[in-house]
Amino acid sequence: MADTMQVELVSPDRLLASVEAEKVMLPGADGDFTAMPGHVPVVTSLSPGAIVIVNGSEETEYLIAGGFAEVSGAGISVLAEFASLRSEATPEMFASSLEAAEKSLDGLEKDELAEATRRYGNLKMMIETLGRAA
């Protein structure tokens, strides 16, 4: 089993990261999980939250506003609608995503509503945390 795997983080605008990593922590739709080399192939949608890419003692943290990830034997591709380095992120960056999430709450039924509310909650929490840190 390989010790590292290829991790790619892309947003519609650009390729944010393409690195080797030992493990990656992802905010999956059904709960956070950590992927390591040899992880079962999975396609999952992601909630708004933080992605941590770990390689040795190096940790890089990115914030995303949702998206999805494809984990395969060869590596991980994360497709985020909006992504930014944690250190460069500002609450304003996510304001439009929050607005969109809030709007999407209208007219949803039980299950979808619960899901959308959770997304909304995550985003809001993320923005507040960022706001405090700034």
Add this chain to the structure above:
Amino acid sequence: MPSLKDLKVRINSVKSTRKITKAMQMVAAAKLRRAQEAAEASRPYAERMTTVLSNIASGNRDNPEAPQLLRGTGSDQRQLLVVCTAERGLCGGFNSSIVRRARVDITRLTAEGKDVKILCVGRKGREQLRRDYGHLFVDSITFEGLKRMSYTQAEQVASPVLSAFASDEYDVVTLYYSEFKSVIAQEPQALQIIPASFEPVDGDAAAGSNSTYEYEPDENALLADLLPKNITVQIYRALLENAASEQGARMSAMDNATRNAGEMVDKLTLQYNRSRQAAITSELIEIISGAEALNG
């Protein structure tokens, strides 16, 4: 025969036109590079998206529970044509060729008795289509004064399309834009975005990865989540391709214009010099013959 002064004025006016077209060409060249970079930067995302989606979709096309965005509504009666053009002219046949492509389809679809509606993106397309097909417009979106296309603009176009589809207003949505082949070649394209069509994955990739994935949440939920995103990404890609094509077309159009203006200046200068010389000669003849007459 124009007078010397008229010629001088014309030469100067053509010269300043040449300056303007030259400047526009250089601006377009700079913008083209940026547009191309943006188009390239967006490619990895779009490619991954397509791979993942076609993996899931290939197994689910006949699944009756799959989202309508994939399956279609089972009819092709109500068509929406999204025509993407530029905001500005002076770029050769760029806008016209997209509009022409769309017109062909509008005529064909109307002849087949389909209900055609048009959504215009970009000011130029709206202007060209308004006279003949104004009654088919549902809306038009313009990005006037916008410096750079971003994902937000794609969402702006995608969201009304998606919500109209969700409320069952259309069966088929087709996107018209111009694909950037090279600076001198841009090809108008028609791309059907709803129902989604995916090219089958190549043998290797399909065999290796197809059914081995786990899906979280389940496949249909994932499809329902991804398909609208894919529409937005497709529109985003079309907008970026369009932006690059527009600058490419403008660049070559302005290059032509600059060259033509140069030729014009040469021709006029020749004419100017000739008439100047003719004037001098005739003046000389007058003086000499005057002097001859006095001496005589």
